[in-house]
Amino acid sequence: MMASDMASSTFPWLSLAIFVPILSGLLVLALGRDERPEFTRTLALVGAIAGLLVTIPLYTGFDPSTANMQFQELAPWIESFSVNYHLGIDGISLWFVLLTAFITVIVVIAGWEVITSRVAQYMGAFLILSGLMIGVFAAQDGMLFYIFFEATLIPMYIIIGVWGGPRRVYASVKFFLYTLLGSLLTLIAFIYLWHASGGSFEIQKWHDVQLAFQPQILIFLALFMAFAVKVPMWPVHTWLPDAHVEAPTGGSVVLAAIMLKLGAYGFLRFSLPIVPDASHSMAGFMIALSLIGVIYIGLVAIVQKDMKKLVAYSSVAHMGFVTLGMFVFNQTGLEGAIIQMISHGFVSGAMFLCIGVLYDRMHTREIADYGGVVNVMPRFVTFLVLFSMANSGLPGTSGFVGEFTVIMGAVEYNFWIGLLTASALITGAAYSLWLLKRVAFGPVTNDNVRNMQDINGREFLVLGVMALAVLFMGVYPKPFTEVMHVSVDALLQHVAVSKL
Template identity: 70%
Template sequence: MALPGRLDGALSPRASLQGTENKNMGLLSLAIWLPIVCGAVLLALGRDSNAGVVRWLALAAALLSFLVTIPLITGFDTGTAALQFQENLAWIERFNVRYHLGVDGISVWFVLLTAFITVIVVIAGWEVITDRVHQYMGAFLILSGIMVGVFSAVDGLLFYVFFEATLIPMYIVIGVWGGPRRVYAAFKFFLYTLAGSLLMLVALVYLYYKSGGSFSLLDWHRLPLPMSAQALLFFAFFAAFAVKVPMWPVHTWLPDAHVEAPTGGSVVLAAIMLKLGAYGFLRFSMPIAPDAAREYAWLIIALSLIAVVYIGLVALVQQDMKKLVAYSSIAHMGFVTLGFFVFSELGVSGGLVQMISHGFVSGAMFLCIGVLYDRVHSREIASYGGVVNTMPKFTAFAVFFAMANCGLPGTAGFVGEWMVILGAVKYDFWIGLLAASSLVFGAAYTLWMVKRVYFGAVANDDVKALQDIGAREFLMLAVLAIAVLWMGLLPKPFTDVMHVSVTELLKHVAVSKLN
């Protein structure tokens, strides 16, 4: 089947990509396979391996994997929406499946964010994880490479393989190093996300045959489709991506997974894995089925507003700090999907900025809870009180991240939400007003937790015995604090990178593909 002429899109057609492959230097493959291979090596060391050596090897691998991703930004051309740093090789030739990688302004920041968070997670588990250290560090390194693969894949089947493969390491992390109900939480996480993805696989197979035997996203973005087919494809993709975000009402797996997961698992789950679903909306749902995306935008907006408002109210009554921050993540991701489906540059860019900032802020929030849990072995808000009296340095970080979670101006948490609200007001004043008013709930549940945990008189002997953070914990929190401040005070480098790609995506979605 011959494909029609060019439609401007998030991924420009192949003809416009000439010359971009020469500068790739295999960076994306290195970013994917370096942590995977290093993780496999750590797994092969066995339980008898020296835990100290394993930790240093894991840190070296994580740092090297992060350094590999830096040239993706320093060498990124912000003036084009074309894919950059491409690698395009035959994989399964019989079915025209290709090992096709590339990043644009929408995806490149998430590659860096994934590698950066992996370094933080390795440092966070340095002293806390004492059992099966090689497996713990190996699982996170492998997961890091797989998630980079999701953000880099330009072949539909390759994307699906990476997308589903993320379940395995996270399932193991929750199931082995999690809390008392870890097996239940791990199964619920696995089944929810796997069930949603099965419909996506059906959609990919349909698009393969409809496009004349191609799994290329570039081809699928230009493929004309009737409205009935677009609607079915849109909801098939929705089933996979909505669960991953997660959107209301398929969000119930997330609080359980967060509560039972170890601190590192919660950090990666909130900072990166939730972003895979939102990224899928931009890469699949909107450009492949633009008419259906515009037709059913009201549904996504409604579900997003429910997440922002209702889930915010649910967070207000939580007694467990991890559950409170988990529900907070659902509310913040509601802002992301709201921004995407108001179809404005402010909204989509704001959603992307919110995804990145949420990676920093939510990761930091879970690390702070982990610091307290490691000392007191309780996540209940009632177990604390007056922490500032015994841990002043830690409290300074914790309160700063809580303020960022509220959307305090000058922090990363403010920029994305403000852009989404502006985009929503432009789309419909009342939608924007409802989204803006929900910020009150975010401030309420966050400040309520901060007041009861950190301020006031010392509540009990456990709090009285607390010792302030050491150099390792100070380092990981300080690095995240710098990132939150940098993005809050100087968001332009982030928005400049994504600007042209977002503009092209919106142009593409505005053009009908009905045949």
């Protein structure tokens, strides 16, 4: 079948991408038992792989020459309020659907031996969360988007609260309240847009609504409260380090690789196209917050003593590149922001997997408790070196592609802003290499490290797949960029036209 035929196909690929993992998760919850964990894990893995397989036709059948929504599905849902079950993807959202399905498989394999209690509930929560996050990226109805966006909180709240560390209840409640409170203002903005568009929740119709400047500013601020918390941007980032430190490894991977992208995606899908004049007016404010996040939070990361907290702060810094790239309003910056989101999914997810490998052996995340790990775990440290280099933006890795493209976009916008953005590469290298030096190199410092075993076949598979993704995107980013180019260009043209 040709790409254009596939793109216009009525086969519900997006519904399958959403509901295969959700139904698989429910099946795991129904049939899984702690008395037979191997069956439960196998069932979860089959569900995760099935969820990944049904997303592949979205890529193979995608037509990159058009900015129109593809693989659309439309059915009336709540007719009295004109709420529709409307799905579709474009070049901006395609890779996030694929990334979500891919990371879900990684997380299921990563938790294979580590999770020994409530295995069915753990695996089921991740599968359901996967489907809900794909729903966020595919929703073309505002209310449908909001329902998926809020529903993602529930599985992650449970994952942190049940399988997390000693302060898991505090961290899960803080995560839930921060993200929920911000989203309530978004609901008010959506209701206003429903009224302004003549009683429609269709996102594409909202893009064409003529709004005065003052309502645009108010809507921008309402959307900002939800999306900035989710990214998270400075100064509403404080929930993230706590959530990461207390979450199990799989929770940290999904949180960093996918959930943070929900907020950035919200800016792309709602803030920029619906309130373009307000977006331009608030660009200086957004760039300032992004630069603070990139530079200041990078410095905060350097002084961390907990490995997870260090990588959590580095996530905030890297996501600062994303929001900065969006608000310089040029093709290079915006494409760089999307590339950085995808790359961050690979790199930060891999870093948290590496920390999980160490924690499973030593049950500590304190950097001071390690040292000389390369002497006993050479295969593991090979991966850790690669991911640390990618985290610091080494050329040839995915981390370089995203950050360099955003910096070029920032220079195109304003040389001094580009220079400040580029300075973050120094702090990125500092905290990444400082972590690597203290954990991996030097003499073995204690007997606990001396007794550690190198990675097994399952861990090698997980880290190896992530390494291939990081290197492939770093060496050959074209498959990632070519699908988004036309959609990004259309978005920028739309945002450039004043609605006043």
